[in-house]
Amino acid sequence: MKAKSPEDSKTIQTDFVLPADTNSLNNLFGGELLARMDKVASIAAIKHSGSVVVTASINNVSFGEPVPNGSILTIEAKVSRAFTTSMEVFIDVWKQNKTHPEKFKVNEAIYTFVAVNRRGKPVKVPKLIPQTDIEINRYDAALRRRQLSLVLAGKMIPSEASELKAIFD
Numbered sequence: 001m002k003a004k005s006p007e008d009s010k011t012i013q014t015d016f017v018l019p020a021d022t023n024s025l026n027n028l029f030g031g032e033l034l035a036r037m038d039k040v041a042s043i044a045a046i047k048h049s050g051s052v053v054v055t056a057s058i059n060n061v062s063f064g065e066p067v068p069n070g071s072i073l074t075i076e077a078k079v080s081r082a083f084t085t086s087m088e089v090f091i092d093v094w095k096q097n098k099t100h101p102e103k104f105k106v107n108e109a110i111y112t113f114v115a116v117n118r119r120g121k122p123v124k125v126p127k128l129i130p131q132t133d134i135e136i137n138r139y140d141a142a143l144r145r146r147q148l149s150l151v152l153a154g155k156m157i158p159s160e161a162s163e164l165k166a167i168f169d
């Protein structure tokens with residue numbers, strides 16, 4: 001399988017925040033943002049793997065800033081590391097509105113997807129070779145996040161989490 005770069009999976013969605021997407025404060029509802037990010041990130045994972053993918057875990061989401069009704073929301077996703085059948089996807093989110101006419105970063109999130117066959121069984125994915133400094137940083141940290149996610153899901157014993165020894169020892 002030919003190795004790929006994060007750029008190969010880059011996926012960008014730009015869309016409005018409309019009244020039906022908001023909470024009672026007229027800001028974007030968190031669940032709506034989670035769903036939009038899941039769609040964009042899953043397309044990035046499909047581009048990398050060439051397979052059907054399922055969301056295995058959401059490893060981190062931080063809602064740093066409210067996103068008011070009427071804002072333009074840009075979601076960018078790229079695969080940040082590929083393991084055997086799983087891929088970590090890093091998502092960056094920006095808003096633009098009257099207060100912030102330039103793109104303003106509001107959110108980051110990290111999702112993990114698993115490539116599967118028609119029967120839902122995991123299948124191998126190509127390796128990822130990071131290119132830029134930020135891609136290399138995200139690639140390096142992905143192993144620690146994978147171990148934390150697996151420990152929290154009860155799929156890895158903390159003593160086997162080599163990258164997390166400082167936390168669990």
Ligand SMILES: CC(C)(COP(=O)(O)OP(=O)(O)OC[C@H]1O[C@@H](n2cnc3c(N)ncnc32)[C@H](O)[C@@H]1OP(=O)(O)O)[C@@H](O)C(=O)NCCC(=O)NCCS
Binds near residue numbers: 121155
């Ligand atoms: C994700 C899923 C395919 C994993 O299947 P499985 O039989 O448990 O397979 P494995 O334990 O061999 O794990 C497969 C890969 O997923 C990874 N994985 C599983 N759970 C994970 C988690 N919580 N966090 C991070 N990675 C995880 C494993 O590390 C492994 O990765 P690797 O092959 O790169 O080493 C399966 O649990 C599933 O289908 N879940 C439902 C997915 C779904 O419906 N998502 C939408 C939610 S509404």
